[in-house]
Amino acid sequence: MRREPHADRIDGFTRLFGIVGNPVTQVKTPQLMNALFDAGGVNAVCLPFDVPVNVFEPTVAGLQALDNLDGLVVTVPHKVRAMSMVDAMSDTARRVGAINVMRQQPDGTWFGDMFDGTGLVHGLTRLGFAVRGKHVKQLGAGGAGAAVAHALAEAGAASIALSDPQRELPEQLSARLNHFYPRRAAKVDVDPANVAGADLLVNCSPVGMKPGDGMPASFGAFPAALQVVDIIMTPAETPLLKHARQCGCRATNGRPMIEGQLAAFADFFGLDMPASFSCFSDARV
Amino acid sequence: MRREPHADRIDGFTRLFGIVGNPVTQVKTPQLMNALFDAGGVNAVCLPFDVPVNVFEPTVAGLQALDNLDGLVVTVPHKVRAMSMVDAMSDTARRVGAINVMRQQPDGTWFGDMFDGTGLVHGLTRLGFAVRGKHVKQLGAGGAGAAVAHALAEAGAASIALSDPQRELPEQLSARLNHFYPRRAAKVDVDPANVAGADLLVNCSPVGMKPGDGMPASFGAFPAALQVVDIIMTPAETPLLKHARQCGCRATNGRPMIEGQLAAFADFFGLDMPASFSCFSDARV
Numbered sequence: 013m014r015r016e017p018h019a020d021r022i023d024g025f026t027r028l029f030g031i032v033g034n035p036v037t038q039v040k041t042p043q044l045m046n047a048l049f050d051a052g053g054v055n056a057v058c059l060p061f062d063v064p065v066n067v068f069e070p071t072v073a074g075l076q077a078l079d080n081l082d083g084l085v086v087t088v089p090h091k092v093r094a095m096s097m098v099d100a101m102s103d104t105a106r107r108v109g110a111i112n113v114m115r116q117q118p119d120g121t122w123f124g125d126m127f128d129g130t131g132l133v134h135g136l137t138r139l140g141f142a143v144r145g146k147h148v149k150q151l152g153a154g155g156a157g158a159a160v161a162h163a164l165a166e167a168g169a170a171s172i173a174l175s176d177p178q179r180e181l182p183e184q185l186s187a188r189l190n191h192f193y194p195r196r197a198a199k200v201d202v203d204p205a206n207v208a209g210a211d212l213l214v215n216c217s218p219v220g221m222k223p224g225d226g227m228p229a230s231f232g233a234f235p236a237a238l239q240v241v242d243i244i245m246t247p248a249e250t251p252l253l254k255h256a257r258q259c260g261c262r263a264t265n266g267r268p269m270i271e272g273q274l275a276a277f278a279d280f281f282g283l284d285m286p287a288s289f290s291c292f293s294d295a296r297v
Numbered sequence: 298m299r300r301e302p303h304a305d306r307i308d309g310f311t312r313l314f315g316i317v318g319n320p321v322t323q324v325k326t327p328q329l330m331n332a333l334f335d336a337g338g339v340n341a342v343c344l345p346f347d348v349p350v351n352v353f354e355p356t357v358a359g360l361q362a363l364d365n366l367d368g369l370v371v372t373v374p375h376k377v378r379a380m381s382m383v384d385a386m387s388d389t390a391r392r393v394g395a396i397n398v399m400r401q402q403p404d405g406t407w408f409g410d411m412f413d414g415t416g417l418v419h420g421l422t423r424l425g426f427a428v429r430g431k432h433v434k435q436l437g438a439g440g441a442g443a444a445v446a447h448a449l450a451e452a453g454a455a456s457i458a459l460s461d462p463q464r465e466l467p468e469q470l471s472a473r474l475n476h477f478y479p480r481r482a483a484k485v486d487v488d489p490a491n492v493a494g495a496d497l498l499v500n501c502s503p504v505g506m507k508p509g510d511g512m513p514a515s516f517g518a519f520p521a522a523l524q525v526v527d528i529i530m531t532p533a534e535t536p537l538l539k540h541a542r543q544c545g546c547r548a549t550n551g552r553p554m555i556e557g558q559l560a561a562f563a564d565f566f567g568l569d570m571p572a573s574f575s576c577f578s579d580a581r582v
Contacts, residue, residue: 022331024322024345036365037309046307059344060309062364074359079347080321 021049027056028080029281032072032094033087036060041085044274052284056082065089072097076122083115083281091126091155098124107192108162110155113280127276128156129163132214132241134275135268141212141239144168149207151228152216153181156243160216161185165193169212172196175204175229176217204229207238213256215242220250227252236260243269306334312341313365314566317357317379318372321345326370329559337569341367350374357382361407368400368566376411376440383409392477393447395440398565412561413441414448417499417526419560420553426497426524429453434492436513437501438466441528445501446470450478454497457481460489460514461502489514492523498541500527505535512537521545528554 031041037060045058061084063071068090075081076097086094091110095101098114101124105111111124133143148169150161153176161172172189174182182200189198207213219228221244231252234240240256240263248265249257256263278285316326322345330343346369348356353375360366361382371379376395380386383399386409390396396409418428433454435446438461446457457474459467467485474483492498504513506529516537519525525541525548533550534542541548563570 022327022342022344024320024324024327026327026345028344028346034364035309039309042307042309042311057307057342057344059307059313059342060311060365061313064362064364067362070355071359071362074356074362077349077352077356077359079319079349080345 021055022057023055025055026080027054027082028078029056029058029083029085030061030075030081031058031085031087032061032063032075032090034063034065034089036062036087039087040270041087041277044270045085045277048274048278048283048285051286054283056283058085063090068093069097076116081116083113085277086112086114088155095124098122101125104130104162104166107188108159110159112159113277115281125280126159126162127273127280128159129161129166130276131163131271131273132160132243132269133163133167134272135264135270136212136239136241136272138272139262139264139268141262143212145170146211147209148172148212148214149175149201149210150214150216151175151204152218153178153185154216157181157216158185158188160214160243161189161198162192164212164214165189165196165198169196172198173201173206173210174198175201175206205231207231207234210238212239212241215240215244215250215252218244220244220252221246225251227255231255234259234261240264241269242266245270306340307342308340310340311365312339312367313363314341314343314368314370315346315360315366316343316370316372317346317348317360317375319348319350319374321347321372324372325555326372326562329555330370330562333559333563333568333570336571339568341568343370348375353378354382361401366401368398370562371397371399373440380409383407386410389415389447389451392473393444395444397444398562400566410565411444411447412558412565413444414446414451415561416448416556416558417445417528417554418448418452419557420549420555421497421524421526421557423557424547424549424553426547428497430455431496432494433457433497433499434460434486434495435499435501436460436489437503438463438470439501442466442501443470443473445499445528446474446483447477449497449499450474450481450483454481457483458486458491458495459483460486460491490516492516492519495523497524497526500525500529500535500537503529505529505537506531510536512540516540519544519546525549526554527551530555 042058099121105126108126114124176182186198217228238261242250243266245266253263327343384406390411393411399409461467471483502513523546527535528551530551538548
């Protein structure tokens with residue numbers, strides 16, 4: 013019987029990476045990272061690790077104790093608790109209050125970081141949109157929204173206007189942004205449909221995922237210069253993206269964010285990422 | 298970029314199996330089980346898990362807590378300690394005093410078994426050699442030797458003569474065999490080269506692995522009817538096997554044992570093993 017090259021690669025020397033979540037059936041990180049390992053000829057594999065919430069800490073400690081495990085990606089619902097499982101973390105992670113990646117350092121300690129938002133900034137840069145000096149309107153100030161807003165502030169956005177139906181979320185988030193990035197004007201915008209003066213509109217709310225969802229706000233016509241990002245991956249074109257394109261805007265779904273995040277993972281884990289590598293054949297995601 | 302079918306199979310639904318050892322660089326179980334998964338179209342993958350001895354119990358507990366991990370194979374040096382990580386085990390495992398496999402039961406408890414010796418009996422059966430009623434001479438009464446001798450006794454060997462340079466090992470092992478299998482005549486044989494009356498000669502000693510090793514005993518000519526097994530895998534033909542073949546004997550290395558063990562694993566883990574499946578292309582092991 014013939015074996016496939018990838019299957020042959022899993023042997024006693026294979027280094028392990030994993031994504032820790034609960035559930036994990038929806039994850040795409042193993043597919044993306046394994047494609048990266050394939051492209052780079054790296055003897056490593058990324059697995060889904062389904063970690064129940066009631067045994068999160070001891071289970072992750074067990075994974076961390078494996079001598080051939082080099083790093084973990086963390087997804088819902090573990091991103092906040094995962095902070096307790098690292099010895100140190102980046103300023104970004106501490107400010108966001110969550111980590112989505114951890115690696116073992118040469119001295120055996122674990123270091124955490126948060127790339128949910130960084131991925132979006134990387135992805136926008138690849139698309140030719142520089143965040144520095146730009147005015148941002150953002151819908152959604154929950155977990156994903158917090159990571160995105162911090163990354164936009166860190167990347168030099170001039171202002172960030174936050175709207176969320178749960179009013180306390182944008183209030184808390186804008187206060188934290190103004191504390192950590194005093195030169196970025198973060199504020200609450202009670203009108204979610206207001207995009208006046210914005211260069212970039214980012215949707216971090218879940219509205220648009222479910223069949224029958226409309227746009228996350230009752231938008232009028234957008235100026236054609238507005239860059240629109242909807243971090244939703246499925247459906248590929250949400251009502252918001254369709255509207256933006258009809259207005260002549262450049263508009264993208266969550267793919268550049270995921271691709272940018274994969275680049276950040278590769279950098280974080282010390283993996284070579286071939287310049288030509290793209291993780292977005294339609295067969296893959 | 299095109300992806301290989303196997304790499305595509307690792308996704309959020311992939312079930313995990315692993316082999317727990319320290320080190321793990323020498324293991325072949327992932328390659329064999331992944332070939333089995335490929336052949337059967339099973340969305341599962343077997344990984345090496347390098348578990349340091351000083352954190353064995355909490356690390357294995359962490360692996361066991363993963364919701365998408367279905368079973369573990371255990372190898373050196375963890376086979377004895379692994380008994381403490383299961384809720385119940387087979388009679389064989391308890392008698393041998395070690396487990397090399399554990400699975401999660403539908404009720405969430407863990408069950409252990411020991412197939413190191415069973416694999417050899419399965420392998421011999423496939424080669425057309427039935428153990429029942431046969432007289433066995435066995436060299437080596439350590440960990441592997443204990444598992445093999447128990448399996449041979451359980452399979453109905455008429456007698457088992459044990460030789461080992463460490464005299465207390467065959468004495469303890471024969472006493473245990475005679476306790477658990479009182480109708481099999483287990484005994485110590487102080488002359489390792491004595492094969493008088495034996496139908497089967499099994500080498501479970503490490504002699505023959507190292508370059509320059511001779512045979513594990515100063516054997517004279519073998520009767521051609523003697524079946525000879527050397528459980529050593531590398532080199533493929535030990536001095537003992539070469540001698541046996543020169544005497545016209547049927548002689549085999551550890552491959553039938555490993556193949557028989559894989560069949561036992563598949564059965565234990567509830568996996569279909571295609572009748573035509575063979576794990577022994579030379580490219581693989």
